[in-house]
Amino acid sequence: METATINAIHTYDVAAIRKDFPILNREVKGHPLVYFDNAATSQKPQSVIDALVHYYSFNNANVHRGIHSLAEEATADFEATRDAVKDFINAASREEIIYTRGTTEGINLVAYTWARQNLKQGDEVIISGMEHHSNIVPWQIICEQNNAKLKVIPVNDKGELLMDEYSALLNDRTKLVAVNHVSNAMGTVNPVKEIIQLAHDKGAVVLIDGAQSAMHLDIDVQDLDCDFFAFSSHKLLGPTGMGILYGKKDLLNAMPVFAGGGEMIKEVTFEKTTYNELPYKFEAGTPNIADAIALKPAIDYINKVGKDNIRKHEDLLLNHATERLRAIDGLQIIGNNDHKVSVLSFVISGVHPQDVGILLDNKGIAVRTGHHCAEPLMNRFCVPGTIRASFALYNTIEEVDKLAEGLIKAVKILR
Structure with missing residues (x-):
C-alpha cells in the first residue's frame, strides 16, 4: 500500500486515500467525478489494478x-x-x-x-x-x-x-x-x-x-x-x-x-x-x-485502512447526507431506520427518479436510479423506483454537499 494511505489510517485523511484510486481524478461532462454508486460497484485502488x-x-x-x-x-x-x-x-x-x-x-x-x-x-x-x-x-x-x-x-x-x-x-x-x-x-x-x-x-x-x-x-x-x-x-x-x-x-x-x-x-x-x-x-x-x-x-x-475506520467515515457521510437531504422539500427517504450502512435511498414528490439521475450526471454526480433489482420492495413502498446514493471510504463531505445542491437545483428544474 502507498505510504500516503498508511499514514491516513490513523487520521483518516480521505484526500490521501483518494490518491490511491485513479478513476477519481477524471471529469464527467466538465465536472470532477462524484461517485455515489458504490452499492452497485466500488472503484478500485491502484494496487488492485497493478x-x-x-x-x-x-x-x-x-x-x-x-x-x-x-x-x-x-x-x-x-x-x-x-x-x-x-x-x-x-x-x-x-x-x-x-x-x-x-x-x-x-x-x-x-x-x-x-x-x-x-x-x-x-x-x-x-x-x-x-x-x-x-x-x-x-x-x-x-x-x-x-x-x-x-x-x-x-x-x-x-x-x-x-x-x-x-x-x-x-x-x-x-x-x-x-x-x-x-x-x-x-x-x-x-x-x-x-x-x-x-x-x-x-x-x-x-x-x-x-x-x-x-x-x-x-x-x-x-x-x-x-x-x-x-x-x-x-x-x-x-x-x-x-x-x-x-x-x-x-x-x-x-x-x-x-x-x-x-x-x-x-x-x-x-x-x-x-x-x-x-x-x-x-x-x-x-x-x-x-x-x-x-x-x-x-x-x-x-x-490496512481498517473496517472500523471505514465504517466511521461512511457513517459520517451517511449522517450528513441524511440531514442535508431531509431538508429538501418533498424528499422522502425509503428505509428510514437507525440500523443502516452507507446507502441513502429516496424519492422526491412530483419528480421521476430517472430525470433526477440525468440532471445529476450532467454535474458529474453518479447515483443509481430505478428499482435496484428489488422490484417487490419497490412495490411494498408503492414507488416505481428510488434515487440511491451509496457512499464509500473515498467519498467526502464536500461531495455530499454537491449532491444536496444538485438535488435542490434538479427539483427547481423538474417541478
Missing part, C-alpha cells in the same frame, strides 16, 4: 495443472487469495472457500445443488421482502421444480424486517432461510444472527447474501453460524466477475457437483468419474485467475 497488470505481464499461466515456473507462480498467487478470504470472513478452513463469478452464482450454486437435492414436496423456503432478485428468482425456480413453497418475511414502513412474523413463518417444514445481510436498496442491516439461530432451532439451513455487507461490516461466519455466505469481489474494491461462496464443510461435501469439467475431477473413465475434494469439487474449468489474484490486494487494502 495486480491484474502484473499477472498478465509476468506470470500468465493456467493454475494447478502445470509444473513450469509461470504455472507455479500463478497457482501460488491464486491460492493466496483463498487464504486471505478465509481470514477475512473467519472461516474454519480454506476448503470452505469456493470461487464463483459473484454473489449471484454463489446463490444459484446452493439452489441447484443443496436445495434441488434436499427440498421435497411441501417443504418451505423463507426469504425476505427486501431481497435482490438474485436471492428471489433461484428459489422460485427450485420451489416450482420441487413442489416446495416460498414464503416471505414482510417489511415495515421503516424498511425493517418484522421479526415476529418471521418467527411465525418458521415451522418443521422450513428447510432453508435465505436473506440478505444488508439491503442493497435501503442499506438496512438485518439481524442475521438472530435469523440464523431461529432457523437452526427448526432444523433449517441458512444462506446469507453478503453482497452489501462484506465491505462495510465485520464478517465472522463462525460466530454468525451461517451455513452459506455469498459475496462479490467488485463491491469490495476488487475486480468484477469474481465472487466467493462460503459453506460449512459437511454441507459442501454432501452436495452434488454444480458443473462438470476439468479440475473438479480426480479420475475420469467412460464408465465413471470420481470427483475432486473441496474446494475444487465446485470449480470446474479454467477459473477467473487474474481477478481471483487481484481480490487479495483489495482485501489487504481494506484490512
Whole structure:
C-alpha cells in the first residue's frame, strides 16, 4: 500500500486515500467525478489494478495443472487469495472457500445443488421482502421444480424486517432461510444472527447474501453460524466477475457437483468419474485467475485502512447526507431506520427518479436510479423506483454537499 494511505489510517485523511484510486481524478461532462454508486460497484485502488497488470505481464499461466515456473507462480498467487478470504470472513478452513463469478452464482450454486437435492414436496423456503432478485428468482425456480413453497418475511414502513412474523413463518417444514445481510436498496442491516439461530432451532439451513455487507461490516461466519455466505469481489474494491461462496464443510461435501469439467475431477473413465475434494469439487474449468489474484490486494487494502475506520467515515457521510437531504422539500427517504450502512435511498414528490439521475450526471454526480433489482420492495413502498446514493471510504463531505445542491437545483428544474 502507498505510504500516503498508511499514514491516513490513523487520521483518516480521505484526500490521501483518494490518491490511491485513479478513476477519481477524471471529469464527467466538465465536472470532477462524484461517485455515489458504490452499492452497485466500488472503484478500485491502484494496487488492485497493478495486480491484474502484473499477472498478465509476468506470470500468465493456467493454475494447478502445470509444473513450469509461470504455472507455479500463478497457482501460488491464486491460492493466496483463498487464504486471505478465509481470514477475512473467519472461516474454519480454506476448503470452505469456493470461487464463483459473484454473489449471484454463489446463490444459484446452493439452489441447484443443496436445495434441488434436499427440498421435497411441501417443504418451505423463507426469504425476505427486501431481497435482490438474485436471492428471489433461484428459489422460485427450485420451489416450482420441487413442489416446495416460498414464503416471505414482510417489511415495515421503516424498511425493517418484522421479526415476529418471521418467527411465525418458521415451522418443521422450513428447510432453508435465505436473506440478505444488508439491503442493497435501503442499506438496512438485518439481524442475521438472530435469523440464523431461529432457523437452526427448526432444523433449517441458512444462506446469507453478503453482497452489501462484506465491505462495510465485520464478517465472522463462525460466530454468525451461517451455513452459506455469498459475496462479490467488485463491491469490495476488487475486480468484477469474481465472487466467493462460503459453506460449512459437511454441507459442501454432501452436495452434488454444480458443473462438470476439468479440475473438479480426480479420475475420469467412460464408465465413471470420481470427483475432486473441496474446494475444487465446485470449480470446474479454467477459473477467473487474474481477478481471483487481484481480490487479495483489495482485501489487504481494506484490512490496512481498517473496517472500523471505514465504517466511521461512511457513517459520517451517511449522517450528513441524511440531514442535508431531509431538508429538501418533498424528499422522502425509503428505509428510514437507525440500523443502516452507507446507502441513502429516496424519492422526491412530483419528480421521476430517472430525470433526477440525468440532471445529476450532467454535474458529474453518479447515483443509481430505478428499482435496484428489488422490484417487490419497490412495490411494498408503492414507488416505481428510488434515487440511491451509496457512499464509500473515498467519498467526502464536500461531495455530499454537491449532491444536496444538485438535488435542490434538479427539483427547481423538474417541478
